[in-house]
Amino acid sequence: MKFFIDTANIDEIRSANALGVLAGVTTNPSLVAKEGISFHERLTEITEEVSGSVSAEVISEDAEGMIREGKELAAIAPNITVKVPMTLEGLKAVKAFSDLNIKTNVTLIFNANQALLAARAGATYVSPFIGRLDDIGQDGMTLVSTIAEIFDRHGIQSEIIAASIRHPLHVIDAALNGAHIATIPYKVLEQLVKHPLTDQGIEKFLSDWNSKK
Numbered sequence: 742m743k744f745f746i747d748t749a750n751i752d753e754i755r756s757a758n759a760l761g762v763l764a765g766v767t768t769n770p771s772l773v774a775k776e777g778i779s780f781h782e783r784l785t786e787i788t789e790e791v792s793g794s795v796s797a798e799v800i801s802e803d804a805e806g807m808i809r810e811g812k813e814l815a816a817i818a819p820n821i822t823v824k825v826p827m828t829l830e831g832l833k834a835v836k837a838f839s840d841l842n843i844k845t846n847v848t849l850i851f852n853a854n855q856a857l858l859a860a861r862a863g864a865t866y867v868s869p870f871i872g873r874l875d876d877i878g879q880d881g882m883t884l885v886s887t888i889a890e891i892f893d894r895h896g897i898q899s900e901i902i903a904a905s906i907r908h909p910l911h912v913i914d915a916a917l918n919g920a921h922i923a924t925i926p927y928k929v930l931e932q933l934v935k936h937p938l939t940d941q942g943i944e945k946f947l948s949d950w951n952s953k954k
C-alpha cells in the first residue's frame with residue numbers, strides 16, 4: 742500500500758515529501774477553502790513539489806461543467822488527477838476524461854456498487870470514505886475489503902484509495918484489507934512514526950552514551 746497525503750497545505754506536503762514516502766496528494770474543496778489561496782496557484786506549487794498523482798476536485802454538478810473544469814485542472818501539470826464526485830453526471834465526466842487519457846479519482850464512495858460503476862466508467866482511482874462511514878455506525882473497512890475482492894475477482898485495474906482516514910489503526914486495516922493507497926492527514930502521518938518505546942529507547946541510549954566513562 743502506498744501513501745498519499747490528504748491536504749492542500751504546502752508546508753505539510755513539503756514535510757511529508759521530505760520523508761521519502763509520499764506517492765501522491767489528495768485535496769478537496771473543504772481543504773482548499775481552509776488555505777484561503779488561489780486553487781490553481783496552490784496546485785502549481787503542489788505539482789512542482791510532488792511528482793506523483795495530485796487530485797484536484799471539480800465543483801460543477803453537471804458533466805459538461807465538470808469536463809470543462811477538469812480539462813483546465815489537467816492542463817496545470819501532467820500529474821494532476823481530476824477528482825469527480827460519485828454521481829450520474831460524475832460518471833459521464835469520468836468516461837469523457839478516460840477517453841481523453843485524463844486520470845480520475847472518483848470520490849465520496851460509500852458502497853461497493855458505486856465503486857464498481859466508477860471503475861467501469863474508467864476511473865483511475867476510487868475513494869471509499871472510511872471515517873465518514875464509521876461516523877454513522879457503519880464499518881468503513883468492510884467496504885474497502887469488499888471493493889478489493891470485487892476488483893480482484895473481475896480483473897479491474899482501478900486503484901482503491903482508502904480515504905477519510907482518522908487514525909493509525911485505519912491505516913493498518915486499509916493495508917490488510919487490500920487498499921492500494923491510503924490518503925492520510927499530516928497529523929496521522931506523524932502519529933504513524935511514533936511509538937512510546939521508540940522514544941524511551943532513544944532516551945535510554947542517549948543517557949547511557951552521555952554517562953560513559
Ligand code: E4P
Pocket residue numbers: 747767768769848868870872873904905906924
Ligand atoms: C479524500 O480524498 C478526502 O479528501 C478526504 O479523505 C475526506 O476526509 P474527511 O472525511 O476527514 O473530510
